[in-house]
Amino acid sequence: MIPEIGLFSLILGTLCAILGAAIPLFGIFTKRPHLNRYSWALSYGAFGAVTTSICLLAYSFTLDDFSVTYIAQHSNSQLPFFFKIAAVWGGHEGSLLFWVFSLSLWSAAIAFVNRNHNQAFISRVLIVLSLLTAAFGLFTLLASNPFSRLFPVPMQGRDLHPMLQDVGLIFHPPLLYLGYVGFSGAFAFAVAALTMPDINIPWPQWSRAWTLAAWVMLTGGVALGSWWAYYELGWGGWWFWDPVENASLLPWITGTALLHSLIASEKRQALINWSLLLSIFTFSLSLLGTFVVRSGILTSVHAFAVDPTRGLVLLVILAICVVVPLTLFMLQSGKIKPLRLQSLVSREVLFLVLNSVLVVATLSVLLGTFYPMIFQVFNLASISVGAPFFNTVFVPLALLCFVLMTIAPFIHWQKTKLEGLKVKLLLVWILAAVVGLLASYLFNDNSSVFVSLVLILCAAMVTSAFVGGVSIGHLAMTVAHIGVAVTAVGILLVSYNSTEVSAKMSPGSTVELGDLTIHYRATEWLVAANYTAEQALLDVVDADGNIVQLKPQKRHYPVRVMNMSEPAIHSTWLRDIYITMGEKIGRNAYAIRIQHKAFINWLWAGSLMMMLGGILAIGQRYERT
Numbered sequence: 001m002i003p004e005i006g007l008f009s010l011i012l013g014t015l016c017a018i019l020g021a022a023i024p025l026f027g028i029f030t031k032r033p034h035l036n037r038y039s040w041a042l043s044y045g046a047f048g049a050v051t052t053s054i055c056l057l058a059y060s061f062t063l064d065d066f067s068v069t070y071i072a073q074h075s076n077s078q079l080p081f082f083f084k085i086a087a088v089w090g091g092h093e094g095s096l097l098f099w100v101f102s103l104s105l106w107s108a109a110i111a112f113v114n115r116n117h118n119q120a121f122i123s124r125v126l127i128v129l130s131l132l133t134a135a136f137g138l139f140t141l142l143a144s145n146p147f148s149r150l151f152p153v154p155m156q157g158r159d160l161h162p163m164l165q166d167v168g169l170i171f172h173p174p175l176l177y178l179g180y181v182g183f184s185g186a187f188a189f190a191v192a193a194l195t196m197p198d199i200n201i202p203w204p205q206w207s208r209a210w211t212l213a214a215w216v217m218l219t220g221g222v223a224l225g226s227w228w229a230y231y232e233l234g235w236g237g238w239w240f241w242d243p244v245e246n247a248s249l250l251p252w253i254t255g256t257a258l259l260h261s262l263i264a265s266e267k268r269q270a271l272i273n274w275s276l277l278l279s280i281f282t283f284s285l286s287l288l289g290t291f292v293v294r295s296g297i298l299t300s301v302h303a304f305a306v307d308p309t310r311g312l313v314l315l316v317i318l319a320i321c322v323v324v325p326l327t328l329f330m331l332q333s334g335k336i337k338p339l340r341l342q343s344l345v346s347r348e349v350l351f352l353v354l355n356s357v358l359v360v361a362t363l364s365v366l367l368g369t370f371y372p373m374i375f376q377v378f379n380l381a382s383i384s385v386g387a388p389f390f391n392t393v394f395v396p397l398a399l400l401c402f403v404l405m406t407i408a409p410f411i412h413w414q415k416t417k418l419e420g421l422k423v424k425l426l427l428v429w430i431l432a433a434v435v436g437l438l439a440s441y442l443f444n445d446n447s448s449v450f451v452s453l454v455l456i457l458c459a460a461m462v463t464s465a466f467v468g469g470v471s472i473g474h475l476a477m478t479v480a481h482i483g484v485a486v487t488a489v490g491i492l493l494v495s496y497n498s499t500e501v502s503a504k505m506s507p508g509s510t511v512e513l514g515d516l517t518i519h520y521r522a523t524e525w526l527v528a529a530n531y532t533a534e535q536a537l538l539d540v541v542d543a544d545g546n547i548v549q550l551k552p553q554k555r556h557y558p559v560r561v562m563n564m565s566e567p568a569i570h571s572t573w574l575r576d577i578y579i580t581m582g583e584k585i586g587r588n589a590y591a592i593r594i595q596h597k598a599f600i601n602w603l604w605a606g607s608l609m610m611m612l613g614g615i616l617a618i619g620q621r622y623e624r625t
Contacts, residue, residue, distance in 0.1 A: 003068050006056035007147040010097070013049030013104060014137030016042045020107075020130035024123050036123035040111045043126050046133055047108035054101045057146055058088045066157050069150040070094060076159035076559055078530035086169040087160045093146035095173065099290070100140055102181035103133040110185055110210060121201060124192035125185075132184055132321075139313050159530060159559035168228030176221030176248060180286035182214025183251060183279075186258060187321070190279035194328035199335045204265035204275055209621050211262060211279075215255045216614035222248050223607030230600070231569055235580075241390045246369045247289035250362055254282040257358040260351045268413055270339045270348045274355055280325045285362075287318040343415035350411050354404045361397040365390065399457060402488065405481050406432075406460045409468025428467050432460035443598070445497045454492050461485040476620060480613025487606030493599035500596065505536075506589035513594050515543035516577065523588065524551075531557045533566070536581050536590060540570065552581035554590070576600050 020042030027035025057070075061084040066072040074091045075084055089098040107129035114122045140146070189207035193199055225245060230237065258278040264270040291314040341348060368385045410416070410424050436456030444451045462485050465478040503511045505520040512518070521537040533553040540548045550568035557564065570577040575598050582591030 002056055002060050002063070003065065003147040003149070006053045006060070007141075007145070009049045009053035009056065010100070010137065010141060010147070013046045013053060013100070014134055014141060016046035016049060017104070017130045017133035017137055020046060021127050021134060024127050028124075033120065036119050039123045039126035039130070040115060043104075043107045043111040043130065046130070047104040050097075050101050050104040050133075050137070054088065054097055057094065057097065058085050061085065061087055064157070066155075067149055067151075067153040068146075069148045070146040072150050072154055072157045074158070074160050076157045076530060078559075079157075079160055079165070080529060082167075082170060083160055083165050086164075086173075089173045089177070090160055090164050090169055093140070093144045095177070096136065096140045096144045097146050098174070098177055099181060100133060100136045102177050103129065103136060103184060105178075106182055106185050106210075107133060110188075114206070117206070118201070121192055121196060121203070121206075124195055125188045128188035128191045129184060132188075135317055139317070143313060156559070159557065162531070162555065162557045162560055162562050162564045163232065165530075166228065166232050168224065168232060172221060172224040172228050175217050175224060179214055179216075179218025179221045180248075180251065180289065182210065182217055183255060183283040183286050185210035185214060186279040187283035187325075190276045191325050191328065194276065194325065194332050199332050200269075200272075200337055202266070204262045204272070207275075207279070208259070208262045208266060209618055211255070211258055212614050212618050212621075215252075215259055216611050216618070218248070218252050218255060219607060219611050219614065222252055223604060223611075227604055231567060231578075241368070241387050243369050244289075244293055246365050247285075247292045250365055250369075251282050251285040251289065253358050253362045253365070254278055254285060257355040257362075258282050261355055264348055264351045268339060268348055269337065271351060271355070272336050273333060274352075276329055278355070280322065280329070284318060284322050287314065287321060291315055291318060345411065345416045345418060345421070347408075347411045347413050347416075350404060350408060354401060357397055357400050357404070361394055361401075364393040364397065368393070398488075399454070402457050402461055402484075405484065406457070406464045408477075408481075409464050409474070424467060425464075428460055428464045431463045431467070432456050435459040435463065443493060443497065445598075448496055451492060451496050454488065458485040458488050458492075476613045476617035478613075479616060480610050483606045483609025483611075483613060485606070486602050486609060490599050490602030490604075490606060494597055494603070497598040498596060498600075500594060502591065502593045504585050504589050505592040506586070509589075511592070511594060514596055516594075516596065517541045518579070518592075518594055520592070523590075526553070530559065531555045534581070534584075534590075536579075536592065538568070538579060538592075540577055540579075548577070550577065550579050552579045552592075554581045554584075571601055573601060574599065 020039055023038045023042070024036050027033060060068055061071055061075055062081065064071075064075065064077045066075075070091060070093045071087075074087045074094070079087070087094070089095045107126060110129065111122070111126055114125075186207050189203050189210070193201065193203040222245075225248065229242070229245070258275065261271045261274040261278055265272050265275040291311055339348070343349075368389050371385055406428065407425065410421050433456055436459040437452065439455045439459065440452040444455070462482050465481055468474070499514055501511060501513045503509075505511060505518075507520055507522050509520045510517060517540075519539040519541070521539055524535040524537065526533040526535055533555045535551050535553045538550045538552070540550055548570045550570055552568040553566040555564045555566055556562075565580050565582065567578055567580045569579075575596055578595040578597055580593040580595075582593060584590050
């Protein structure tokens with residue numbers, strides 16, 4: 001009975017979304033503005049109903065109701081409680097329900113916060129969000145119903161995929177989906193502005209906080225996804241340049257450009273066209289990422305690889321979300337008032353150049369990710385585009401962005417005096433050269449000139465933030481830019497200064513890696529709720545004689561009949577010691593892989609700083625209002 005109530009709630013939520021779009025639209029076309037107020041009540045109604053639906057699905061997971069097909073395919077009675085909850089979004093049907101929930105959540109939040117604002121405009125924003133909620137709600141009901149029954153009822157479920165039985169599943173997908181869907185707010189504000197008689201209303205001011213919130217969540221989702229791939233997959237890498245994960249990077253890059261564009265649009269009524277187009281394309285790229293994960297068109301360990309037919313429905317939704325807004329933009333762009341620039345050395349121009357670079361970077365990743373698929377579609381050949389392409393094309397563009405970020409604290413709106421700018425930049429580059437060369441001497445093990453140059457550039461980004469003056473008004477920007485520099489240092493040093501060794505080891509054997517000595521003490525056998533494991537006990541001794549014991553595992557999941565390596569990691573701010581237990585070789589020996597990952601944790605620390613910068617920016621806007 002509970003699944004039926006959950007299904008009814010989803011139907012009710014979808015119906016509320018349909019009415020939330022239809023009634024106000026009818027009011028617009030019939031010139032009955034009083035019908036606008038129904039947008040609010042129906043947005044709240046859709047949110048309440050969909051929330052009830054997803055909560056009932058989670059409750060059914062905890063009850064081990066294997067009469068529900070989705071639960072039987074993604075759970076087991078021995079699965080730990082928190083993984084049963086996380087399994088709600090661990091498969092195709094449940095993740096789409098979470099999408100509908102996220103859409104209704106953002107819609108209700110925008111409705112509540114703007115309940116006393118310009119009702120004629122906000123109603124149009126809610127219409128767009130209701131249409132999106134209705135589209136995904138109908139898609140979930142008709143093609144991906146998570147409440148469908150299974151007969152005969154199995155005694156036991158198939159269990160959640162072993163790779164997903166990790167704390168990362170609890171946090172990564174929700175953050176990523178909330179980030180993806182959060183850009184529907186920016187999309188809705190832009191589309192609503194394009195339908196207004198006066199397009200020059202201050203919609204960028206109203207949209208910016210929601211874009212910031214979505215960007216913060218997507219930043220967390222992307223960073224958490226790379227961290228999860230790093231420690232869960234057992235190969236010690238972080239996900240660049242996995243095709244599916246590239247799909248989540250694309251809206252992050254354009255979302256970053258959108259944030260800067262909205263600042264210019266709010267402060268100076270500049271880059272309005274950019275703000276409109278970036279709002280449309282950022283959400284469209286979020287939809288593209290969803291399509292990629294669920295269509296199976298790209299090969300990746302992160303893809304659901306389900307029926308491509310259902311992916312085509314998402315492709316149709318994507319096409320509508322691109323074609324309709326771009327048509328409106330084409331019709332309305334002539335009404336946008338152009339802003340005359342007073343100087344080429346101004347923040348408006350800086351943002352224009354930065355956005356142009358970010359868009360080119362997005363196109364390079366998009367091309368490299370989908371180029372092989374295009375070849376396959378036209379039966380031209382089977383090609384592979386890997387890290388060498390992305391590094392060759394993307395890295396120079398990223399470094400150019402770093403240069404612009406170094407200049408940014410000293411550039412003002414309208415016009416900047418060149419005399420003062422030259423002095424400040426000279427001071428910044430002198431200090432950055434000293435700091436960067438010192439860091440290169442201490443941490444650049446392979447004496448690479450490229451590593452030294454990038455370290456100087458990262459030092460310049462941080463130095464410029466302090467030389468430019470860390471004021472309360474610029475605190476958010478400062479923290480976010482320093483976060484970018486910290487992340488770049490992590491990427492750089494883990495890419496160039498990491499080492500590894502693979503060896504056949506058994507109790508009593510020893511292996512050396514740099515200043516580390518690894519002793520294999522013993523092998524243990526463990527029995528957990530839904531898996532068994534062979535666990536190696538390894539003592540890692542550094543040059544100072546400090547000993548750390550690590551316990552990598554080789555797990556066996558009997559229900560899924562799968563084996564998974566669970567690495568053991570010892571982390572410090574300067575390095576990770578990462579050990580993976582591979583296949584058994586002989587009677588007591590195993591293939592052991594030992595890796596030294598330099599500065600890998602700076603990746604995650606920098607991402608947290610970027611998120612903090614976004615949160616501070618939201619807080620500053622809240623204080624001003």
